Amino acid sequence: MEFFRQTNIDFLKYKWRAIFASWALILVGLFAIFVQKGLKFGIDFAGGTQITLRFAERPDIDRLRKMLDGTDLGETGIQRYEEAEKNEVLIRVQQQKKEGRDVAGEVLKALRAGLQSPTDPGKIDINTEGKATLAARIAAADPDHVAGRSDVNPGEYYGQVAERTIALRSKLGIFHAPADANGVAEASAAVKAWLQANTYAGPFVLLSAENVGPQVGADLQKKALLAVVFSTLGMLAYIAFRFRSVPFGVGAIVALVHDTLITVGLLALFGREFNLVVVAALLTLVGYSVNDTVVVYDRVRENQKTPKKEPLETVINRSINQTLSRTILTSGATMLVVIALYFLGGEVLNTFALTLIIGIVVGTYSSIYVAAAIVVIWKDFKNRRKLAVVPAPPPAAAAPVASAKKNSKRR
């Protein structure tokens, strides 16, 4: 199968139209960032708290909100998370002024107080306690009477029961009643009876809780910025070294900034959150875009070595055509993977995948219409200035011809 057989498209004919389109997209993105909604920073950078909970029953968001309004935590936000039928809820709390406040603990306490009917204080919540606590409580009661036996270590014995119970909870998602723990095959009837009598199933399971204080938030921002700046500089240094040409380097830089601007702008437009994972995705797409640009440039360099004297625009056009099949195929293959990630990877990887989907499209386009076009425009501009001063034929092609001859002899 072959999609492109020796195409000969005059890509660079449309370069001015493409530049117009690029600016339009960039402006839309900038509008989204600065005018419309602003870039939504996640807690990694903005600081604050984010908690995800899974409820046994479909939670009443308004009721939860009222419970949190009763606290002095400031601005809080609650929304349903991921697939609604899983009863998962995402709670955000603004950054606190005081460093080190146990926000997650306070939120859970407020929700528990609001949702839970008073229970016997001796009972423990089988949905939130960990295996260490559960194991210790069962071991203290010792329903299987193993304490006196020499062949059994009660700590290990009940530790395993507790571990299996928590594993079952993870598998089921949540215990609706202590009776659900009857599914633990390793537990004896006596242990199950103990669980029935001494535990209750609380209203939710804690999926995750993240709290980033002001100091760490500022730190993460700084580090992410450094990572972006240095990795970009590193790539550019490599390109400058490999191609030994200013317009090529500038073309790659502009393409890279172009891709990043458009992607960040579109993320803002879609209301996606900007966090550490997105930074990783952005850096990937920068790498990807540079990769694409390098493939085209490599071909241009190779084609310039032929003895035929041709205008640069023709050489670049031919190089783009020659690599077109590869460009489309690679982009397509990577796109397949990223689309799988987008639909199947879950909430965290979803934004990562979206960033890459945008990035691959924009990056493929930019290596043709930004990176290559800039080299052409740059050279055109320089030639025109030269022609204006000294009306002589451009001698620039002489040197590459000589070196190309040497190369061809070696082969």
Add this chain to the structure above:
Amino acid sequence: MAKKLRWRVLLIVVVVAGAVSGYVAMGFAHARKEWTGPGGPGLRDALRSGIKLGLDLRGGIHLVLQVKTSDALKAERDDAVELLKAETKDLNLGAVELPTDSSFTIAVTEKTDQSKLEEAIKRFLPDWNFSTAGGKWTFALKEVARRQIEDNAVAQAVETIRNRVDEFGVAEPLIARQGADRILVQLPGIDDPRRVKDLIKNTAFLELSLVEGGPSTQAALLASKGGKVPDDMKLIEGKADPGSRERNFYLVRKQAVITGRDLKNARPTQGQFGAHSVTFFLTASGSQKFGAATGANIGRHLAIVLDNRVQSAPNIKDRITEQGVIEGSFSPEEANDLALVLRAGALPAGLTYLEERTVGPSLGLDSIRKGVTASIVGALLVFVAVVLYYRHAGWNAVLALTLNAILLMATMSLFEATLTLPGIAGFILTIGMAVDSNVLIFERIREELRNGRAPKAAIENGFGKAWSTIIDTHATIIISALFLLQFGTGPVKGFAVTLIIGLLISMFTAVFVSHTLFELVYGRRQHIDSISI
């Protein structure tokens, strides 16, 4: 040629066999460490635990703590003040002021012999700079000493946290110092964040001091001493009764009878009515001190002060030497954890949580399931596309990609690199990049064929010409990933690790392995009419 080919095939076989067996060996080692059930781990368990999973996939907590080094400085300052006062009792020194954490001033009176004071300072406070102005002597802790104290406080806090975590029983904890005053704590598999956080943060500073007044209200206690707390006493709040809103206070002696340092051991116990308490045991020297103090004060009350709060103030009924009981309305876990922190030692300074990330066990399970599904589906889609587009050569690419995945897993396992959720994304991206290398090569071969070269020459030229491009594309991304590794944090790092390892392997699989496969298929035949590409 054929001989060279044989060596290349052998190299590939050895690398793959080594990788697979290395992975399985590491898997068994890990699985055995965590095995709790009967018997031993099987091959399936080993395959599952070959790669170390990050907290986001396996569940656990990640904490960044800040040590309040000012606590340690204050303690040093207070010690210096006490020492100076004790050693210069005859010099008639005046009031002490404490302007900062690491400085104090003392007023001198006319009766003070200043040369004697200077002598005492030089002898007892070598770490302090001092200056005098207007009848006031100002002391500031020397920079070197200050840094030393802060440094010790953080180092000791790391040690104490490690002791506590070990006692609690966490597999593979990470406790590391970060910068000047921060500590990173990562505890995989912990599913009870609240308890562990309390356990780590508990300063567990225990003091047993004689009670001079109380329990009563603050005002009443002050009134009984003429409106001012005497120099050798301090006012401490008592633990409130559950259900009562009134705060009660005690006046206790500043000089403690014994402190947490005199403890040899502590363990949770259950009292008469099933109430949970903690029994502590004293060292030999502690026993001596305790015996003398209790023997001389029978009938008085002894305050058990934990983290500057009176837990209880029992009546001394008899001389006590070796052990004592801390009572309070503890839950079984609280009693257990209190005994644990008392055994592990007190923290030299308070801690603040700067960052805290908890991932529950079920979320980690979900994430793995989704990440693995997405990887498999993504890889299969690519396989189908490549085989459809390049036919037989496509199978070559599929094999190279599969080897890439296997080698990546094995390398991560052998280097004990941690796989995180962004790491899975990096893995998926590696597949994309590896496909790119194959595509570059195949397209080049097709081009050579179109230009009329013989199949064998087309293969050679295709690999030769694509090589420089492959180097360029890989190098740019590896360079950027190295910077991510250096400057990135958490998720960014996990992503970079997988990407770098994956790309290095991809150069081997996409070029060396692919080339060898082409030669295996086409190299031995004398004459080839066409290549299926």
